[in-house]
Amino acid sequence: MTTPTKTVNVLTLGCSKNTVDSETLMGLLRKNNIQLADEADGADAVIINTCGFIDVAKEESVNTILQAAAMKRDGRIGNLYVAGCLSQRYMDDLEEEIPEVDAYFGVTDFTNILRTINPNLKYDLISDRYVPPGTRSAYLKISEGCNNPCSFCAIPLMRGGHVSRPMEEILIEANHLAMNGVKELVVVAQDSTYYGLDIYGERRLAGLLEKLAQVRGIEWVRLMYAYPSRFPLDILPVIASQPTICKYIDMPVQHVSDSVLKSMRRGHTRRALRELIGKIREEVPGITLRTTLIIGYPNEGEAEFQELLDFVAETEFDRLGVFAYSQEENTTAHPLNDPIPAEIKQERIDRVMQLQREISAKKHEGLVGKREKVFVESVAEGEYICRSERDAPEVDGEVYVTSNFPLQPGDFVEVEYTGAMDYDLFAESVGDGPIAGASAATPTHALNLSLPVIQ
DSSP: OOOOOSEEEEEEOSSHHHHHHHHHHHHHHHHTTOEEOSSSTTOSEEEEEEOOSSHHHHHHHHHHHHHHHHHHHTTSSSEEEEEEHHHHHHHHHHHHHOTTSSEEOOTTOHHHHHHHHOTTOOOOSEEOOOOOTTOOEEEEEOEESOOOOOTTOOHHHHHOSOEEOOHHHHHHHHHHHHHTTOOEEEEEOSSGGGTTHHHHSSOOHHHHHHHHTTOTTOOEEEEOOOOSTTOOTTHHHHHHHOTTEEEEEEOOOBOOOHHHHHHHTOSOOHHHHHHHHHHHHHHSTTOEEEEEEEEOOTTOOHHHHHHHHHHHHHHOOSEEEEEEOOOOTTSTTGGGOOOSOHHHHHHHHHHHHHHHHHHHHHHHHTTTTOEEEEEEEEEETTEEEEEETTOOTTTSOOEEEEOSSOOOTTOEEEEEEEEEOSSOEEEEEOSSSSOTTOOSOSOOOOOOOOEEOOO
């Protein structure tokens, strides 16, 4: 039996794209006079936005649903709803295994969620994305889905093919984020480099970045998830010339062995990847390159892994993350099975990350004594936790700053580095206060975008 819904707690799992989806949903709930609850306990309804990317994420999502189902049985929450990637992909199985959930929904199925919560709601397809008060760095999703044929990836099965958002819509959202106090835009998509090809007939990422760089109040624009195959080189002079755009690219290469890349269906070779990285570093001197790797793909023998390890040592990525290969149903790699034991995968991961720690430590030691601008994220025990232009939120390192003047989240401040660790840095403030023009004093409230929801 459905209880009257006055308060809803939205719990987000998984990636930055899910974060944007949840903020859009929360905005629609607020528009329909539903109060957002900070905690699940005591809420009239709980919506879990799940992740189904790899085994670890799926396990976390299932465990979270089970915990919420137990809370529902105990009468601590009203109705329980599940949405997102895991629900999209395994809805039938979940309905059978966890019947305590009142309803399951797919990815960005906002309309049906609203209908189910309260049939009398005056919902519509207008997006009022809700950004929590005090938000100074926000993800900006420029497209949905993916057209790349990567053999290991189930994203197209869950989110469908690539659909770019119209540039005008993205810019309206960016301006409203800025007006509500956001200082950093983190551009995300399943494949950001594909942007525009489906709706404009050509890749338009360079043009979009140029326009985002002009949004008043935005200090940093950061590019994530740039697919290396058919990489749009015209974005490089934009990144190099626009001071607002961070000299930073996240480009998941996944592997470098030609035999592994071919089986992965990545669409490029090791030689092409090396040439692309050289071109990026030539066109944008000092750029930070972040990548992710998949370890333990089915045809990765010791020779292929050593090739990858050698490439990491040669290339010296500034930032690097690693996933263990996860066999996913209905992907083209699934028939290859998962022959590499978990302990071998972990041993290889440890070797890669030990090498990356050494690379990162060396690069950080070279920064001691140098000065640059950092972004204040929070305050803890009298120390300011900040990020440099080289660090994306949530996935990269931090800068721990001591200051002889007060700072607040959202400020930019010049610092001098005084110490280094593998992934983090220590610094002291320079000057008499935050950098002018980058104050966090702008009030933050809910956005009112009047934009169509991308279904």
